[in-house]
Amino acid sequence: LGDVSGHRLLTAYGTLYRALGRLEAMGLLTSRWEDPNIPARENRPRRRLYTLTAAGETAAEERRALTDRTTRRARRRLAPA
Amino acid sequence: MSPALRIAVGLVRTWTRIYTWRMPSGSGERRRAEIESDLWEFQRDAHDHASVALRIVLRFVAGLPDDVSWRIEQEVAAGSFTQESVVFSARLAGAVFFVGTLWVIDVDATRPRSALSLSDPATVASHEVEELFIPREEAVSRTAPTGLRRLHAGIAATVRASMLSPLSVQSPETPSGPSFEVASIKLNTSGETRARLEPQPGGRLTGTSVTAAMLNRFAYDLPSFHPAAQSAAGPRFEVASVKPSNPDAADPLGLPTPVPPTRGRLTILNAPLRFLVLRAYGPLFNFQIIGGPDWQMSRRFDIQAKAEDPAADMGAMLPMLKTLLEDRFQLKVHTETREMPIYALVVARDDGRLGANIRPSNADCSNPAQVPDTAALLQAGRGVPCAIMPAPTRVAGSMTLRANGASMASLARFLTGTTGRIVHDWTGLSGLYDWEMTYDRGVTPPPALQPGSNLPLSPPPSESPALTTALQEQLGLKLESTRGPVEVLVIDSAALPEPD
Numbered sequence: 244l245g246d247v248s249g250h251r252l253l254t255a256y257g258t259l260y261r262a263l264g265r266l267e268a269m270g271l272l273t274s275r276w277e278d279p280n281i282p283a284r285e286n287r288p289r290r291r292l293y294t295l296t297a298a299g300e301t302a303a304e305e306r307r308a309l310t311d312r313t314t315r316r317a318r319r320r321l322a323p324a
Numbered sequence: 325m326s327p328a329l330r331i332a333v334g335l336v337r338t339w340t341r342i343y344t345w346r347m348p349s350g351s352g353e354r355r356r357a358e359i360e361s362d363l364w365e366f367q368r369d370a371h372d373h374a375s376v377a378l379r380i381v382l383r384f385v386a387g388l389p390d391d392v393s394w395r396i397e398q399e400v401a402a403g404s405f406t407q408e409s410v411v412f413s414a415r416l417a418g419a420v421f422f423v424g425t426l427w428v429i430d431v432d433a434t435r436p437r438s439a440l441s442l443s444d445p446a447t448v449a450s451h452e453v454e455e456l457f458i459p460r461e462e463a464v465s466r467t468a469p470t471g472l473r474r475l476h477a478g479i480a481a482t483v484r485a486s487m488l489s490p491l492s493v494q495s496p497e498t499p500s501g502p503s504f505e506v507a508s509i510k511l512n513t514s515g516e517t518r519a520r521l522e523p524q525p526g527g528r529l530t531g532t533s534v535t536a537a538m539l540n541r542f543a544y545d546l547p548s549f550h551p552a553a554q555s556a557a558g559p560r561f562e563v564a565s566v567k568p569s570n571p572d573a574a575d576p577l578g579l580p581t582p583v584p585p586t587r588g589r590l591t592i593l594n595a596p597l598r599f600l601v602l603r604a605y606g607p608l609f610n611f612q613i614i615g616g617p618d619w620q621m622s623r624r625f626d627i628q629a630k631a632e633d634p635a636a637d638m639g640a641m642l643p644m645l646k647t648l649l650e651d652r653f654q655l656k657v658h659t660e661t662r663e664m665p666i667y668a669l670v671v672a673r674d675d676g677r678l679g680a681n682i683r684p685s686n687a688d689c690s691n692p693a694q695v696p697d698t699a700a701l702l703q704a705g706r707g708v709p710c711a712i713m714p715a716p717t718r719v720a721g722s723m724t725l726r727a728n729g730a731s732m733a734s735l736a737r738f739l740t741g742t743t744g745r746i747v748h749d750w751t752g753l754s755g756l757y758d759w760e761m762t763y764d765r766g767v768t769p770p771p772a773l774q775p776g777s778n779l780p781l782s783p784p785p786s787e788s789p790a791l792t793t794a795l796q797e798q799l800g801l802k803l804e805s806t807r808g809p810v811e812v813l814v815i816d817s818a819a820l821p822e823p824d
Contacts, residue, residue, distance in 0.1 A: 253366075253379070256336065257387025260358055261394045270716050276357075288361040291354070297723050301714035308741070309711065310585075311607055318639045 263293060271299035326373035328431055332380040333363050335427075339384065339420060343391045343413070351398060378431050385424045392417045558647035559640075561590070564629035566652045566821045569594045571624075580624075588634035590641045592627045596620060597653060597818060600627070604645040605657065605813050611744050614662075616815035623820065652821040657813055664810040667747040669736050672802040679800035682759035687729025689756060712738050715760065722762055729756040739803065742791065746810050751801065763794035 253259075266272040274293045282289040295303070325333075340359045344352035366380060392413045399409060581593040592600065597620040602608055629648065631641055649655040671678065689710035712734060715726040727735070736749040789797060796802045 253383055255383045255385075255387030255390065256340075256359060256362065257390030257392075257394065259387070260355060261390045264394070288364050289357060290361050291358050297721070298714040298716060301723060301725070304741075305711070305713055308738075314637075314639050315607060317637070321639070 266299065267293075271296055271302055325367070326377070328377040329367065329373040329380075331427075332377035332384075333367070335424070336363060336380060336384045339388075339391070342416065343395045347395070347398060348402065374431060378428065381424055381428050381431070385421060385428065388417045388421055558650070559643050560647045560651075561629040561641075561644045562632040564627070564648050564652075566648070567626045567823065569624040569626050585638055588631050588636050590627065590629045590631070590638075590645060592625075594624050594626065596622065596624050597649075597655075600625070600645070600649060600653075601655070601657070601813070601815065604642055604649055606642075608813060609740060609744075609746075612810065612812050614812050614814045617818050619820065620815070620818070625821070654817065654819040656816040656818070658816060659811060659813050661809045661811050663807055664812075665745055666806055666808040666810065667739065667743060667745050667803040668750040668806055669732065669739065669747050669801060670750050670804055671753070672796045672800050677800060679796075679798050681761060681798040682757050682800065685729040685756040685758040687756055687758070689729050710756075722764060724760065724762040726760045728758050730759070731756055735801075739791075739795075743803070746808070747803065748808070759799055761794050761798045763789055763791045 254262075263272065263274070267274055272293050273296055274291055277290045277292050279289060336359060340356050344355050347355075363380070367376060395413060396410060580595040580599055583591045583593055592603070595603075598610070598613065598616065601613060601616075601620075602610065627645075627648070629641075629644070631644060633640070687709045710729045712725055712727045712730050715724040725738075732749045732751045732753045736747040739747040792803055
């Protein structure tokens with residue numbers, strides 16, 4: 244989050260963590276708490292680390308492909324005969 | 325920590341404790357710990373505490389419905405769902421939302437604004453400007469609004485922000501930049517309808533019947549304000565900004581930052597030129613782009629643009645992106661057809677029999693506009709109709725794909741993206757098929773094929789067969805390597821854009 248703090252808005256707290264939970268339940272993400280020694284050493288709260296699974300990577304890729312296909316179909320329909 | 329930031333953090337912590345109250349220790353404690361970490365990260369590099377506090381409260385308020393829904397889901401899962409708990413949650417969320425909204429308006433009213441925005445609240449919301457008068461020798465002190473007047477200013481400024489051109493909302497704030505010493509903005513009651521905005525001798529700028537949008541274009545020296553500077557060819561954005569990306573904000577995988585599409589606006593963050601060309605001139609695969617400068621993958625850019633038509637969709641804005649690349653990157657390209665290695669997708673057996681994992685489909689894909697709820701279907705363990713989607717796999721490093729009503733042409737397109745060569749459907753099979761295939765995903769990690777990705781191209785192999793082997797053993801199809809004509813886009817030249 245610190246890396247993107249320059250952005251004007253981030254996803255709402257409730258929306259973000261609910262979505263992460265759902266993605267994890269669907270098997271698209273896995274998560275774990277970081278090594279407790281690290282936050283203790285850096286005097287900060289512990290972080291939950293999320294990792295994209297293989298299924299998650301492909302789902303994201305397929306979603307992008309689906310969007311492209313939908314765009315192409317719409318463009319073909321709008322194109323003059 | 326400023327009082328505003330302390331209050332915002334306290335608000336989020338308190339609300340989190342409320343909606344996780346009496347939850348099973350695991351999930352409630354996890355949510356509280358995640359929020360605590362999130363708050364800490366958000367405050368870590370905070371310089372403008374009022375702005376950070378405002379963002380925290382906005383994230384808090386916007387997430388309230390999801391917080392309540394999440395708690396209800398947890399209760400339903402635990403079997404302790406009651407009507408009373410729903411009513412209580414809804415009332416509580418409504419009360420917090422109301423109080424939070426008032427507080428946000430109050431914080432927003434105290435935020436420092438540019439000279440034009442600090443005008444009297446009665447004229448801030450006006451879209452008509454009669455005169456701007458700027459004597460440089462005179463200094464004018466402004467009195468900070470208080471009480472109800474401050475609340476009034478906050479509401480007016482919020483409404484104004486939603487009415488102005490998006491550029492003014494997205495433009496970086498420049499509190500330390502030059503500003504007018506005196507600025508007078510009045511409602512135009514003269515009946516004059518001809519707009520005029522002209523610099524005058526002595527450091528003055530006057531305008532009559534000027535709209536806020538015209539002021540924005542003038543202030544940011546946009547091409548649309550100077551029609552002579554526009555090229556005649558191609559549609560273009562009304563306003564556009566191209567900036568080098570912040571290297572600290574880079575995605576750890578090196579991919580462009582995903583941004584939800586918005587009609588009328590195009591936002592692409594952290595993208596190399598190669599990605600921009602793919603997006604603008606697509607649909608193309610990465611291997612179909614030839615040539616280009618050596619920095620096309622290493623230098624990344626943020627593009628924020630607004631189309632004149634607020635309802636413009638991505639299809640309408642892509643030609644504008646082309647024009648933008650030609651203007652700002654001096655991009656010159658041409659298409660040509662080259663003979664390159666390709667694959668032919670064919671039936672493997674001479675007798676035409678297919679594999680055990682494929683059969684003709686009964687799916688109805690006659691309505692392409694009907695988009696299924698993919699997430700719900702996947703969550704229910706069901707296949708997505710008319711699509712090729714991943715299915716859960718328990719073998720590490722493997723990928724299982726499932727198709728419910730996919731044509732051979734769809735499979736060929738998928739294979740084109742994963743093999744890095746054009747794949748033609750030469751199976752001669754018409755109709756739709758249901759199939760499932762498990763293969764070693766190390767051969768084809770899709771994100772690694774994205775331009776700019778830092779992912780290794782060859783992850784550790786699994787025990788599953790390679791894609792080509794799985795294709796033959798499980799579906800009875802195979803890829804035959806051959807050569808054929810491929811349409812490619814050649815980048816003739818490009819230059820680094822001048823900073824905005």
